[in-house]
Amino acid sequence: MGLTLVGIALLTLILFAWLIVTKRQMEQLKNVKAQEDREKRVKLSVTAKYLKWSVATSILLVSIIGVITLMSGDSEESMDLMHAHGLGYSPDGKEMIIPAHDGLRIYEDGSWMAAEGPKHDYMGFAPSSDGFYSSGHPAPGSALKNPLGIVKSTDGGKTIQTLVLDGQTDFHLLAVGYSSHVIYAMNPQANSIMDEPGLYFSTDDAKTWTKSQSNGIREEPISLAVHPSKDAIVALGTPTGVYLSKDNGNHFEKVVTNGQATALLFNEEGDLFMGGYQNNANLQKMNVENRKAEKLPIPTLTEDAIAYIAQNPSNKNELSFVTFKKDVYISDNQGLDWKRIAEQGKVITDGE
Numbered sequence: 001m002g003l004t005l006v007g008i009a010l011l012t013l014i015l016f017a018w019l020i021v022t023k024r025q026m027e028q029l030k031n032v033k034a035q036e037d038r039e040k041r042v043k044l045s046v047t048a049k050y051l052k053w054s055v056a057t058s059i060l061l062v063s064i065i066g067v068i069t070l071m072s073g074d075s076e077e078s079m080d081l082m083h084a085h086g087l088g089y090s091p092d093g094k095e096m097i098i099p100a101h102d103g104l105r106i107y108e109d110g111s112w113m114a115a116e117g118p119k120h121d122y123m124g125f126a127p128s129s130d131g132f133y134s135s136g137h138p139a140p141g142s143a144l145k146n147p148l149g150i151v152k153s154t155d156g157g158k159t160i161q162t163l164v165l166d167g168q169t170d171f172h173l174l175a176v177g178y179s180s181h182v183i184y185a186m187n188p189q190a191n192s193i194m195d196e197p198g199l200y201f202s203t204d205d206a207k208t209w210t211k212s213q214s215n216g217i218r219e220e221p222i223s224l225a226v227h228p229s230k231d232a233i234v235a236l237g238t239p240t241g242v243y244l245s246k247d248n249g250n251h252f253e254k255v256v257t258n259g260q261a262t263a264l265l266f267n268e269e270g271d272l273f274m275g276g277y278q279n280n281a282n283l284q285k286m287n288v289e290n291r292k293a294e295k296l297p298i299p300t301l302t303e304d305a306i307a308y309i310a311q312n313p314s315n316k317n318e319l320s321f322v323t324f325k326k327d328v329y330i331s332d333n334q335g336l337d338w339k340r341i342a343e344q345g346k347v348i349t350d351g352e
Contacts, residue, residue, distance in 0.1 A: 079112045079113070079114065080100075081098060081326045081342060081345040081346075081347065082100055082101040082102055083101035083326075084099070084100060084307065084326050084345070085098075085099040085100070085101065085122055085123050085125055085136070086099045086123075086125025086134075086308055087125070087308035087310040087320060087321070087322050088132060088310050089310060089311075089312050089313055090156060091128075091129055091130060091131065092313075092314060093314030093315055093318075094314075095107070095108045096108070096310070096312075096320055096330070097115070097125075097127070097132070097156075098322065099121075099122035099125045099134070101121050102119045102121070103118070103119030103120065103139070103157070104117070104122070104157045107330075110349060110350030110351075111350065112341075112347040112349060115156055115157050115158075116157070116158050117153075117156070117158040118139040118160075119140075120136055120138055120148065120160070121136045121138075122134040122136040123135050123137070123171065123172050124136070124172055124173060125174075126174050126175050126176040126183075127176070127178065127310070127313075128181055129178055129179050129181075130154050130181075131152065131153045131154035131155065131156070132152070133151070133163075133174065133176045133183060134148070134150075134160075134174065135147065135148055135169070135170055135172070135174055136170060137170065144162065144166065145166040147167070147168070147169060147170035148160075148162070148166055148170070149163070149166035149167065149169055149171075150163045150164050150165060150171065150174070150183070150185065150206050151163060151166075152205075163205060163206035164207075165191055165192070168191045168192060169187065169189070169191045169194075171185045171186065173185070173222075173224045174186075174224070175224040175225050175234070177227060177228055177230075177231050178228035178229075178266075179228050179229045180227075180228070180230070181205065182202070182203050182226060182231035183201060184199065184200070184212075184226050184234055184249070185199075185201070185202075186224060187199075187200055194211070195211075196211075198212070198214060199212040199214050200212065201231075201234075201248055201249065203231060212245075212249030212250055214249055214250070214252065215250060215251045215252065216243060216251055216252035216253060216254070217236060217238075217243060219238035219239060219240060220239070221236045221237065221238055222238060222260070222261070223236070223261055223262060223263050224236055224237070225264035225272065226266065227266045227270055228266055228270070230270070232245075232246055232247055232248045233245070233246050233266075233270070233288070235264050235266070235272055236252065236261075236264075237260070237262065237264050237274070237276075238261060239260050241256045241257045241258065242255050242261045242264065242272070242274055243255065244272075255286070255291055256276075256286070258276070258278050259276050259277055259279075260276055260277045260305070261275070261276050262275045262277055262306055263275030263276075263308050263309045265309040265310065265311065267311050267316065268311070268313070270288060270289075271285055271287055273285050273319075274293075275305065275306030275309055275321065276305070277305040280300075281301040281323075282295060282298070283295070283296045283298045283306060283321070283335065297336065298335070298338065299329060299338050299340070301325075301327070303325075304324055305323060306321045306322070306323055307321075307322050307323055308322045315332075316334070317331075317333055317334050318330065318332050319331045319334060325344050326342060326344050327340060327342060327343055328340070328341050329341070
């Protein structure tokens with residue numbers, strides 16, 4: 001924007017000078033005699049021609065500056081998080097990935113960038129060992145059906161494979177076993193495969209589905225997580241706590257009773273990270289075998305809470321979380337210290 005304003009000011013000055021000089025030249029051209037002052041007329045005409053080329057060149061330069069500035073501005077704007085519909089990492093752990101309503105955002109080596117590929121509005125984003133699964137809505141102009149149903153990508157979102165229920169269902173609560181690839185989905189309404197709302201799971205990449213009995217659940221789930229390798233272990237978060245099942249969601253036991261369970265994540269060892277809210281935001285880590293939980297320190301989140309949690313698959317010391325107000329934090333020491341890399345959706349790069 002600054003460059004554009006400077007260019008406009010420069011162009012205005014050149015135009016003003018050109019008008020004054022041209023006016024004087026025209027007056028002089030009218031007053032010279034045809035034969036005696038031919039050389040003077042030619043010189044004045046050449047000067048006028050040069051001025052016209054100068055003005056044309058200035059207009060071109062200002063136009064180029066304006067286009068570059070606008071493109072730069074669009075690029076910077078596009079980095080920000082319009083929404084944050086999930087959180088995860090690439091299989092090699094080099095990239096943190098956030099679905100941001102208009103495609104994927106990537107954080108790598110202290111910098112943010114937009115991922116290659118269509119700008120789909122991913123919902124229910126679920127990382128896996130070979131890419132990610134998701135639901136949501138197709139990008140503007142896409143030939144894909146709306147909603148997406150359940151899709152999968154193994155190339156960072158450059159392309160996606162439609163698995164099931166495209167044009168029928170948008171799954172906001174979707175979780176995948178990181179290594180097992182078992183899929184759990186909270187179905188919001190009946191569709192061509194699932195006869196009624198509720199929790200369903202698939203162990204064959206969405207080809208067939210089984211409805212979980214969900215005994216013990218009497219509340220509306222707000223978060224969902226699956227053990228990375230044991231496909232029968234699944235956890236549900238509700239407005240009053242956390243429920244755990246070890247039989248594919250047929251029977252649940254309430255294991256945490258203190259406040260909302262806003263975000264859940266099983267790590268590689270099978271421990272359960274739980275983002276919650278009771279008077280203020282909190283983060284806990286629980287051993288699901290002995291049910292012992294420890295509270296982890298997090299930054300003060302004013303009228304906010306953790307919406308999504310992720311752990312780097314190649315570095316278990318690196319944790320990250322996204323809040324409902326679109327703050328993003330990352331830790332390289334298992335949550336002892338945190339660095340904010342986005343504030344209310346505005347991304348922050350190293351050095352800013």
